[in-house]
Amino acid sequence: MSTGPGVRAALISTDEGLRQTVQAFCRDPEHGVSLVLDVNVEIGVFNMTHLAEVRQAAPTFAFVDLEHDADLGLQLIRHLARGSDQMPPIPVVAFGPQASAELLLAAMRAGVLEYLPKPVDEGALAEAADRVRPRLAPLVAATQGHEDGKVLAFFSPKGGSGSTTLAVNLAIEMQRVTHRRVLLVDLDAELGEISLLLGVQPKFNFVDLVQNFHRMDSGLLASYIERHESGVHLLSAPYHPDRAATVSEEQIRKILRYLKGQYEYIVVDTSKSFAPTSLAAFEQADQVFLVATVDLPNLRNIQRALPLIRRVMPHPTEQVRLIVNRYQEDQEIPLSDVERTLGLPVFCTLGNDYEAVIRSINSGRPVILNGKSVYSRDVKRLVQLIIGRAQKDELSTSLIHRITSAFRTPKEGKAGPTGREERHG
Secondary structure, three states: OOOOOOEEEEEEOOOHHHHHHHHHHHHOHHHOEEEEEEEOOOHHHOOHHHHHHHHHHOOOEEEEEOOOOHHHHHHHHHHHHHOEOOEOOOOEEEEEOOOOHHHHHHHHHHOEEEEEEOOOOHHHHHHHHHHHHHHHHHHHHHHHOOOOOEEEEEEOOOOOOOHHHHHHHHHHHHHHHHOOOEEEEEOOOOOOOHHHHHOOOOOOOHHHHHHOHHHOOHHHHHHHOEEOOOOOEEEOOOOOHHHHHHOOHHHHHHHHHHHHOOOOEEEEEOOOOOOHHHHHHHHHOOEEEEEEOOOHHHHHHHHHHHHHHHHHOOOHHHHEEEEEEEEOOOOOOOHHHHHHHHOOOEEEEEEOOHHHHHHHHHHOOOHHHHOOOHHHHHHHHHHHHHHOOOOOOOOOOHHHHHHHHOOOOOOOOOOOOOOOOOOOO
């Protein structure tokens, strides 16, 4: 019997035989379970990075292998099952050797739905899935009943205005502040640069997803997504411009509607043209942010673009926002003239912090990750305007730190940075 649609699983184990069994079980559509996260580490080295991956994947439940350290495994399970402000409760199906009555009782108290002695076959997993299905149903219903994610489209009708840089930095800050699932989509299919700015080399891209969309589910979607160390996910543009011609506006509509059900925020960087794919993205967007610098060519192009953008949006007055980049108080054209010329109020300004931004690009690290520049300050302010709540410089993670400190072995010591430099172009 299927566990039903919408069931998302995470796997935490290094046992290759168990991993293959669980992976095969989740690939079978009859079971209705998608494996959205596969963490190949022992419990003793499970740390904050792995916990952040679990939070981002947002599984309905988790498979956890307790064989190597049952005590630390139960501490992890208690944290997952209890949840936090940043993560909903995640019940667990656990695996391990034949367990004593005492261990089974401790496991049930920690939040384990089922304990399966190893080795485990697909039949045992299917029977366990049938037993836990009623317990998972409310969680699946809550996931299916959540509001669609928000699509935020960034557009500039003139190159060099900073719309791509803004989309990247804003997505990172959005994920940091909200702890929600944030996806960056590079819809500049001919000359997209987001993968360069994030320093990743995608195996797949948006066009690959388009070509396989007829069989799309959350598991397949995960294979097309790049995961940046900041927590942001990326759906990249193709490297070769000639592949852009294979994408239609109707495909853009369908895919963005699908992604709204998978992510809380979808940040879209559109092309600099009025291609049908860009117009389809505007049509699906909750808000379109026009990024402009205060110079005549840029303002003229914005003025020419506005009627077409407004035509495809259902509520353009509330949905179209103007952002002035590289703003200086002593600039020749004041903001009042900009607003009067365009008939559009300035939603937000970003300070002229060119040196910090270009230094961040050349050093391969988005400026928002440095956090001290004028540009970073203004991007943070813009995020607060978008999400509509009071500024919080740092969300408390003390509980998570206390819990996960128990997962580190003495050899591992204190958790530190990943040590890997991102390349951000």
